[in-house]
Amino acid sequence: xxxxxxxxxxxxxxxxxxxxxxxxxxxxxxxxxxxxxxxxxxxxxxxxxxxxxxxxxxxxxxxxxxxxxxxxxxxxxxxxxxxxxxxxxxxxxxxxxxxxxxxxxxxxxxxxxxxxxxxxxxxxxxxxxxxxxxxxxxxxxxxxxxxxxxxxxxxxxxxxxxxxxxxxxxxxxxxxxxxxxxxxxxxxxxxxxxxxxxxxxxxxxxxxxxxxxxxxxxxxxxxxxxxxxxxxxxxxxxxxxxxxxxxxxxxxxxxxxxxxxxxxxxxxxxxxxxxxxxxxxxxxxxxxxxxxxxxxxxxxxxxxxxxxxxxxxxxxxxxxxxxxxxxxx
Amino acid sequence: xxxxxxxxxxxxxxxxxxxxxxxxxxxxxxxxxxxxxxxxxxxxxxxxxxxxxxxxxxxxxxxxxxxxxxxxxxxxxxxxxxxxxxxxxxxxxxxxxxxxxxxxxxxxxxxxxxxxxxxxxxxxxxxxxxxxxxxxxxxxxxxxxxxxxxxxxxxxxxxxxxxxxxxxxxxxxxxxxxxxxxxxxxxxxxxxxxxxxxxxxxxxxxxxxxxxxxxxxxxxxxxxxxxxxxxxxxxxxxxxxxxxxxxxxxxxxxxxxxxxxxxxxxxxxxxxxxxxxxxxxxxxxxxxxxxxxxxxxxxxxxxxxxxxxxxxxxxxxxxxxxxxxxxxxxxxxxxxxxxxxxxxxxxxxxxxxxxxxxxxxxxxxxxxxxxxxxxxxxxxxxxxxxxxxxxxxxxxxxxxxxxxxxxxxxxxxxxxxxxxxxxxxxxxxxxxxxxxxxxxxxxxxxxxxxxxxxxxxxxxxxxxxxxxxxxxxxxxxxxxxxxxxxxxxxxxxxxxxxxxxxxxxxxxxxxxxxxxxxxxxxxxxxxxxxx
Numbered sequence: 073x074x075x076x077x078x079x080x081x082x083x084x085x086x087x088x089x090x091x092x093x094x095x096x097x098x099x100x101x102x103x104x105x106x107x108x109x110x111x112x113x114x115x116x117x118x119x120x121x122x123x124x125x126x127x128x129x130x131x132x133x134x135x136x137x138x139x140x141x142x143x144x145x146x147x148x149x150x151x152x153x154x155x156x157x158x159x160x161x162x163x164x165x166x167x168x169x170x171x172x173x174x175x176x177x178x179x180x181x182x183x184x185x186x187x188x189x190x191x192x193x194x195x196x197x198x199x200x201x202x203x204x205x206x207x208x209x210x211x212x213x214x215x216x217x218x219x220x221x222x223x224x225x226x227x228x229x230x231x232x233x234x235x236x237x238x239x240x241x242x243x244x245x246x247x248x249x250x251x252x253x254x255x256x257x258x259x260x261x262x263x264x265x266x267x268x269x270x271x272x273x274x275x276x277x278x279x280x281x282x283x284x285x286x287x288x289x290x291x292x293x294x295x296x297x298x299x300x301x302x303x304x305x306x307x308x309x310x311x312x313x314x315x316x317x318x319x320x321x322x323x324x325x326x327x328x329x330x331x332x333x334x335x336x337x338x339x340x341x342x343x344x345x346x347x348x349x350x351x352x353x354x355x356x357x358x359x360x361x362x363x364x365x366x367x368x369x370x371x372x373x374x375x376x377x378x379x380x381x382x383x384x385x386x387x388x389x390x391x392x393x394x395x396x397x398x399x400x401x
Numbered sequence: 402x403x404x405x406x407x408x409x410x411x412x413x414x415x416x417x418x419x420x421x422x423x424x425x426x427x428x429x430x431x432x433x434x435x436x437x438x439x440x441x442x443x444x445x446x447x448x449x450x451x452x453x454x455x456x457x458x459x460x461x462x463x464x465x466x467x468x469x470x471x472x473x474x475x476x477x478x479x480x481x482x483x484x485x486x487x488x489x490x491x492x493x494x495x496x497x498x499x500x501x502x503x504x505x506x507x508x509x510x511x512x513x514x515x516x517x518x519x520x521x522x523x524x525x526x527x528x529x530x531x532x533x534x535x536x537x538x539x540x541x542x543x544x545x546x547x548x549x550x551x552x553x554x555x556x557x558x559x560x561x562x563x564x565x566x567x568x569x570x571x572x573x574x575x576x577x578x579x580x581x582x583x584x585x586x587x588x589x590x591x592x593x594x595x596x597x598x599x600x601x602x603x604x605x606x607x608x609x610x611x612x613x614x615x616x617x618x619x620x621x622x623x624x625x626x627x628x629x630x631x632x633x634x635x636x637x638x639x640x641x642x643x644x645x646x647x648x649x650x651x652x653x654x655x656x657x658x659x660x661x662x663x664x665x666x667x668x669x670x671x672x673x674x675x676x677x678x679x680x681x682x683x684x685x686x687x688x689x690x691x692x693x694x695x696x697x698x699x700x701x702x703x704x705x706x707x708x709x710x711x712x713x714x715x716x717x718x719x720x721x722x723x724x725x726x727x728x729x730x731x732x733x734x735x736x737x738x739x740x741x742x743x744x745x746x747x748x749x750x751x752x753x754x755x756x757x758x759x760x761x762x763x764x765x766x767x768x769x770x771x772x773x774x775x776x777x778x779x780x781x782x783x784x785x786x787x788x789x790x791x792x793x794x795x796x797x798x799x800x801x802x803x804x805x806x807x808x809x810x811x812x813x814x815x816x817x818x819x820x821x822x823x824x825x826x827x828x829x830x831x832x833x834x835x836x837x838x839x840x841x842x843x844x845x846x847x848x849x850x851x852x853x854x855x856x857x858x859x860x861x862x863x864x865x866x867x868x869x870x871x872x873x874x875x876x877x878x879x880x881x882x883x884x885x886x887x888x889x890x891x892x893x894x895x896x897x898x899x900x901x902x903x904x905x906x907x908x909x910x911x912x913x914x915x916x917x918x919x920x921x922x923x924x925x926x927x928x929x930x931x932x
Contacts, residue, residue, distance in 0.1 A: 115807070126849045171604070230638070237645045251609065252438075252629055349631070349633050
């Protein structure tokens, strides 16, 4: 008997199988790359402590398994990873999975709100600019896009902090909640939301400018195509034309960019989380590199590669939905 | 000169504050309650001061876990130990312990806790302390409130007492006995006897402690309800948090020097070096004596003459520092002397000395090239490295800076010895025997950071260091350290170029702040906030 699955499930299954070697290769590559960096977590620890004696250092290395050859360490790590055991973080003195679970919520929240805002606002502004190409509105929107595009997020973060926290006192400087205020219920939600305003803005504006610029040129290009002229000749109104004929086609390159950029947002969140002291994966990644916390870092990379692979898969599905000429194969 | 004046100003300020203390805030003035929020740059792996000697740990744990003895501007003061004395032969030290003190979990604090911590942690596991307590044979408890430390070689009582504020924190035996000490959960959730009780450590965010209502100093202490340590990695963000009033204090130079200078002119803040007398550090120039060029004493002396220390203090440390005089800083008390040879800034003399040493300027315009590793310990050290490279260029020495992060630096210098010169800073910890002597004593195991890994060996110096460490007579001991200091300045195995304390920025709302020479590490039982 032949097992028949709906094509989309079959496709998903095949992508899943293909993802495994990709992730394994990423993990081995990163492990070796990290081992090339000078010094290990014991060196970083001793640096933090302001010195220690040789016995202390040797004992710690032995306890952490760092006295073994690199290939033994790699083998041990991969064998554990195969059972989804991320190991122990010697910096946090907790299982890595606990550390990651504690942190992933903040990062996902930050990424989702930032990308959501960037995508919707960017696409909308881009479309408006394209429809009124070379007008005052277009010039205004395009200039704004250029400014956002050219401003580094760390600079934007600090300037916002100076204006909204120090001068005006409207928003908190950093952190995820007011400490020692002990808010509960809706007060807590509002408190967290206030803490996320500036980080979200800092992270989303640069991506917003990407989508804006791409959407603008894409809409202008599609608007010139034959089928748009045909639709117009058949008497379609401007609104219908825009939403049904132009936008849907113009979105294709923007969705491609969205999929590609999902991973770079993770990178951008390192800077923003560090400046605003948000306890997310980005801040954790930075700390882990500085402290050479191999297990935590590998866990973050594993999680990130899974997210990126999953987002690529979803992007492909979305493609097929937007453009029926594309088949899932 | 400006630097010196500022320094003197700070010192005078410290003395003025000190003399006014008894007549200062009276009980009526004090406002009880409130949450004091303080800034920390980096997270801590452990909060157990009996496992890790580091100001980062004390900054938090000091409020929760108390030492046996603390240091005030009037000298050493009793905390958990009320009296201390040493035997004639120096082989035993007897401590009287405070009675009626309870751990935060309600169990009484006794000699058993001290004996357990001393033997299991101070002697075995605590950095710096394991060297100090190497000859500790055992701790006897004739009664619950008397602890007798027995040594196989004489232990000077001054050294023991000087080490206690940092290296003498007992932890509760009943929570550690029979467990894997390094993995014990109380290492990150400390239980002590201090004025504040640990509440929680949210990684990446903050640590919180609340008032201990049963504190032994009496029901009026502590004045605060709560202390929160906020971790802010970015120094500019930390300065913004101070200005926005979200943080009351940032210690250990937690904001950039530009912000420190700016905030020192802001009347909302007290900015200064008071409260760090016990945490003075040296900015150094370290040499790899395996390289024959810098192994030449004349070359090292010439390089010292090529460094304009006053200029560096003014521009890099913004005046918050003074020139170094060897391995013991001026905050080192009786063991310090300024009667040592010095090397004033004189580039012409430096050039002449280098010529005489046999290193004339070659066709490429330089005498020789040095590969220099700067330590990544923040703004001071990195700028000091850049200044060093510039100053050496003035006397025709080419310096290549090999920039690296912390593990890279520690391995490059202290394990692989892959450098010609390096710079960093090293903290002085109350007594030379437990701090800076490791920079001069040969025979340090390879790879031990902040020790003599420079390939420099002087049997005479080794002997002097060993003799001083076990000398019981304080006066003789001080003379011996003066001799060591002079010899270190003559032979320059390392240049202890600049001595600088740390700097705090504190909101003026805070009262009784920075009133001890190791304030950030102390218990803050008398700190309060005016609303």
